[in-house]
Structure formats: structure tokens, C-alpha cells
Amino acid sequence: MDSNSNQVVAQDPSPAQTSNQAANGDGSHTVxxxxxxxxxxAAARGNIKxxxxxxxxxxxxxxxxxxNTILHIAAQFGQLECVNLILSLPSSPTLLQRPNLKGDIPLHLAAREGHxxxxxxLLDAAKKLPTDIETxxxxxKLxxxxxxxxxxxALHEAVRCVQYFSQYSLVKLLIEKDPEYTYGANVSGGTPLYMAAERGFTGIVKIILNKSHKxxxxPAYSGFMGRTALHAxxxxxxxxxxxxILEWNPALTKEVDEKGWSPLHCAAxxxxxxxxxxxxxxxxxxxSVAYLGIKDDFRFLFDRKVDKKAYNSENLTAYDIISRAKEDISKKKILEQFEHVMPETRSLRWKKMRERQRKRREFITAYDIILRHEENSTEERDIMKQLMDEEEIQFQYYKKQSMDEKESKEYNEKRIVALREQGKNHLIVSTLITTVTFAAGFTLPGGYKDDNGKAILSKKALFITFWRSMILGMLT
Incomplete structure (x- = not known):
């Protein structure tokens, strides 16, 4: 026997020509x-002879x-010619619905393997049989x-089919044959619709929804741990x-799983x-669920219709859930937004904001004040910027150095004192600049223009040098 023969037989090992009394899959007994x-x-390889x-x-x-009967074997290995030969025999009706030890009929095996x-x-052959008297x-359909x-x-097996490209045609055929049947949950709690959704088979989900009697x-939608297809x-x-799924049944947004989580909780x-x-x-x-992973748009949190204090079955609010989530940038953004709307964090949020504003005011210099004043001219801002350049360069240099905590603290204290002293000087300079600019009795070299009152030499290099020397002289 060659290696291929061994490989085929290994699918379902069988002893040769042994007779015994055994129970069939349907509970009956026969030799x-x-x-x-x-x-x-022969059945596995399609050897008709x-x-x-x-x-x-x-x-x-x-x-x-x-x-497994010969029809099971031929169906499992996709041997269509052998299947048709077996179905042409008088005994085929009994083979069509005969289960193996696992309860599988040939239709299960064909669907499982994607044939x-x-x-x-198999379905066409069954269609020719008489209607079942009991059902x-x-x-x-039976x-x-x-x-x-x-x-x-067979539909469960088709959704789970390993031959992905055969799934669509298999699922479509099976549903079209019996669109009114709901196809309930299996032992694991999964319906065909849920199984398709859980596996991310969007196309299969659409086929089930479109072809089933809605x-x-x-179709049935329940799944693992009490979840629905929408959860999945x-x-x-x-x-x-x-x-x-929402177009088919929007009411699924209300259904919760065994933990009390709705699809919105899962989204969070x-x-x-x-x-x-x-x-x-x-x-x-x-x-009722306030957070939801909207990365850039949190405006819905401020909607009065959103209940920020809604609890799930574990007595957790949406804020509690995201607080316990893994630390990342999105979590920080979400929590900041929550602090604006949650009663227990709103006051803390405002306290933090006031503290940040206070610290900013401590570091505001005269130069910052002058820059913010709308009436200051471009020339004034340029002069003040020049006066601040030396201090800024020094600050950036120290900032980049690796100082320990003590040195950093001492430096910050000295810098605060220096900035305050510098601010006093800058306010004096600002006052002097304003006074000099608008003083009526002040005479500049070259005089003033008659039409607009501006200095005649205002754009000359020597005039600008004279102006800066005069200001620096006042400082010293």
C-alpha cells in the first residue's frame, strides 16, 4: 500500500471484513x-470501477x-461521480439521512469540507423523496x-467551513432551500449568524440576513456568553x-450578555x-453609556440625554471602565473629557485648571505683557525681543543640561527672582518707550514730517542706532 493510501485510510481507520452487533447512529441495532x-x-478516491x-x-x-457509510466517505472527500453513483442505487434514500456515531449525515460532511x-x-436527491409523515x-428540508x-x-458547518471561497455559495444554497427556518444555537451557544459575525465574515452575515425570512x-442571533451577533x-x-445588523434589528442595542454588557459597553x-x-x-x-471610544469627538458627553452615571451588572459606570483600561494616549484624552461632566470629578478638574493658570501668571514677564498689548508697535516689540534674547538663550542652555532635582530647584528659584527683577526693569523701559514716542516736546535728529508727524530719518540706519544707544544708556 502506498503512502497516499495510508493517508486516506488514516481519516477513518477500518479493520477488514469484521462483523459485530453494534448500535447505529440513529439508535437502531443491526449487523x-x-x-x-x-x-x-475507492469511495475516498472516486474509483467507480x-x-x-x-x-x-x-x-x-x-x-x-x-x-460512516460509503456515501459519508464519498461526500467527505468531494467525489461527485461516486456520490451520483451511490445515489442512483435503490438503497440511497436510507443512506441520505443515516447518521454516523457523531450524528453527522453526509450533508454535514459535505458542508464541513466545502464541497x-x-x-x-445530496439536496436534489432528497427533494425527490416523499414528504416525511411525522413532521x-x-x-x-428535513x-x-x-x-x-x-x-x-449543515449551515453551522458551512459557516465554519475551512474552504473560505466555498462559504458564500454553500451558505446561500442552504438558506435558499429553507429560508423560514431559524437555525438555533448549537452546544456552544452559537447560531450560524453569530458564528459568522464572531469570525468577521461580513459577506456571510449579509447573505444570512438577506436570504433568511426576516x-x-x-434568523436566530444568540451566541457565546449570552452575546448577540451585534456584540460580535x-x-x-x-x-x-x-x-x-442594525438595519435588520436595531433593538439588539438593548440586549446584554451574561455580564450585563450591551454592545455599547463592548464598544467602550x-x-x-x-x-x-x-x-x-x-x-x-x-x-445610558457615556464613554465610547470616539477618538476626536467627545461632544456627545455634554448631551443631557446621555446618562453619565449608568451602571452595568458589575456596578461600573463607563468612567469606571475606562479608568481601569490599559494606559494609553486615548485613555488620557477620554478621562480629561469625563472630568468636565462627571459630578465627582468636575470640581477637581476646575481646581487643576486654576492651579495651572496661577503657575502661568507667575512666569509672565514684562516682555510677555508688552507682546500681548494691541497698541504696541512692531519697532517696540523688536527692541524688547532683542533685550530678551540673551536671557532666553541662557534659559534654554540650562534647560537642556542634566541637572539633579536639587540643582533644578535652586535654578528655578533663582530664575523666578531674576525674572521678577527683569520684569520691573522692562516695565520701566516700556514706560519710557511710550513716553518718548508720544512726548510733544522731544526733538529728534532731522525733525518730523509735516503731514503725519513721523520722524524724517526713521528708516535710516544711523537713526535706528541712535535710538537703541539712547535706550541702552537709560538702562545702564
Whole structure:
């Protein structure tokens, strides 16, 4: 036996020609003949010649230890020609709905592996069968609704399909065959819609919503830990998916998970895209969650409709949640905005602001005051800037030095004293400049112009030098 043969057989090992009394997947008991390895390989590889030699009766009783029939094997490996051969036999109706030990029928295996043509062939064959007497369902719909021991339908398996490019056609076909069925949750609590949203399959979510018979409860949307498909879309930070789910059922904004968290809480915790947050708020009848990771626009916090003190099931407000979040720049910005609107932090916020303003005033120099005065001329500002250049250069030099805490404190104290003394001098200079500029009896070299009263030599270099020398002389 070659390596490929071993690889195929390893999928479902089977002893050759052993008979035993065993329970079938449906609970019935029958004599089961162990499937020969050659038959198994023929079904897995699509060897029609081998299968044609097997009688109809043998197709019914030949099972693997996992109770897979030949139709299971052919469907699992996507052997369409073998599937069609088996379906043409009289015993095929019993094989279509026969489960293995895990409760899987051939339709489950075809959907799990992404074999679209095989899936379609199985459903078409079931369509020809009579309606089920007990349920009143057509055979193909009955197969679609059959669940395995994990409570997965074929649609669950199709959403989970490893063949990503086959998912769209598989999901679309399965839903179109039975659009009114809700497809409930499996053992893990996941519905097909939730599973698609949780995995970030936006296209699959849209197919399920568009093809299903839409009602407030259909398709089913529940998932892990009591979450909904909307929770999953928000946690994936998927704007397009969130919008699609909200268009179908905006009331999902009100539903909470086992922790009492709504989709808005999830958006807060994950710092979601601002567009997603706005979508949630716009579709909410209440606006009880104040923070939401809007990175640049916090205006909604000041809306009176937003309840800043709303609590979740853990007695946490939105402010509490973001306070406990990982430290980053966005968290700092959000907390600063919260301090404006939260009652317990508003007074503290104003206290901090007043303290910062007080410190700024302590460091305001005469030069800063003159620069802020609207009536000061450009010439005056240039002169004052020149007087301050030496001090600024010295300050920048010391600022860049690596001083310890004691040296830094001593330097700051000396600088404050120096700035205050310098400020007094600068105020004197400012007064003198103003007095000299507007003094009626002051005579400048060259005199004044008759039309506007300005100095005739105001733009001459010697005049400017004379002016600066005069001011410096006053200072010394």
C-alpha cells in the first residue's frame, strides 16, 4: 500500500471484513460489516470501477468503526461521480439521512469540507423523496434541519467551513432551500449568524440576513456568553457588519450578555471605531453609556440625554471602565473629557485648571505683557525681543543640561527672582518707550514730517542706532 493510501485510510481507520452487533447512529441495532480498506479508498478516491462491483445490500451494511457509510466517505472527500453513483442505487434514500456515531449525515460532511456540487447533489436527491409523515416536511428540508450531537446543522458547518471561497455559495444554497427556518444555537451557544459575525465574515452575515425570512427573532442571533451577533460585530470593530445588523434589528442595542454588557459597553471596552459608536447611539432609544471610544469627538458627553452615571451588572459606570483600561494616549484624552461632566470629578478638574493658570501668571514677564498689548508697535516689540534674547538663550542652555532635582530647584528659584527683577526693569523701559514716542516736546535728529508727524530719518540706519544707544544708556 502506498503512502497516499495510508493517508486516506488514516481519516477513518477500518479493520477488514469484521462483523459485530453494534448500535447505529440513529439508535437502531443491526449487523454491521466492517468496511474493507479497498472499498474505503475507492469511495475516498472516486474509483467507480471498484464501487460498481459492490452490491446494493453491501452498500447498506458496510460501515467504518465510526459508522460512516460509503456515501459519508464519498461526500467527505468531494467525489461527485461516486456520490451520483451511490445515489442512483435503490438503497440511497436510507443512506441520505443515516447518521454516523457523531450524528453527522453526509450533508454535514459535505458542508464541513466545502464541497458545493456534492452538497447540491445530496439536496436534489432528497427533494425527490416523499414528504416525511411525522413532521410534514419535505425530505430536503428535513435534512437541512437535522443536527448532530453538537447540535450543528449543515449551515453551522458551512459557516465554519475551512474552504473560505466555498462559504458564500454553500451558505446561500442552504438558506435558499429553507429560508423560514431559524437555525438555533448549537452546544456552544452559537447560531450560524453569530458564528459568522464572531469570525468577521461580513459577506456571510449579509447573505444570512438577506436570504433568511426576516422577523424579530429570525434568523436566530444568540451566541457565546449570552452575546448577540451585534456584540460580535462590535467586538470585531467591523463598521459594515454592524450597520447591516442594525438595519435588520436595531433593538439588539438593548440586549446584554451574561455580564450585563450591551454592545455599547463592548464598544467602550475595545475603543471601537467612532462610526460604530455613532451607529449604536443613533439606533438606541436610551443613551445610558457615556464613554465610547470616539477618538476626536467627545461632544456627545455634554448631551443631557446621555446618562453619565449608568451602571452595568458589575456596578461600573463607563468612567469606571475606562479608568481601569490599559494606559494609553486615548485613555488620557477620554478621562480629561469625563472630568468636565462627571459630578465627582468636575470640581477637581476646575481646581487643576486654576492651579495651572496661577503657575502661568507667575512666569509672565514684562516682555510677555508688552507682546500681548494691541497698541504696541512692531519697532517696540523688536527692541524688547532683542533685550530678551540673551536671557532666553541662557534659559534654554540650562534647560537642556542634566541637572539633579536639587540643582533644578535652586535654578528655578533663582530664575523666578531674576525674572521678577527683569520684569520691573522692562516695565520701566516700556514706560519710557511710550513716553518718548508720544512726548510733544522731544526733538529728534532731522525733525518730523509735516503731514503725519513721523520722524524724517526713521528708516535710516544711523537713526535706528541712535535710538537703541539712547535706550541702552537709560538702562545702564
Amino acid at each position: 454491521i460489516t466492517g468496511m474493507d480498506a479497498k472499498v474505503y479508498k 471498484v464501487l460498481e462491483k459492490i452490491s446494493d445490500h453491501d452498500l447498506l451494511v458496510h460501515l467504518t468503526p465510526k459508522h 458545493f456540487e456534492v452538497l447540491k447533489a 410534514g416536511l419535505e425530505a430536503d 435534512m437541512l434541519r437535522m443536527t448532530n450531537k453538537e447540535k450543528d446543522t 422577523t424579530p427573532t429570525s 460585530a462590535v467586538l470585531c470593530n467591523d463598521e459594515e457588519m454592524t450597520e447591516a 471596552e475595545r475603543n471601537c471605531n467612532p462610526t460604530i459608536v455613532r451607529q449604536l447611539l443613533e439606533n438606541s432609544d436610551y443613551k
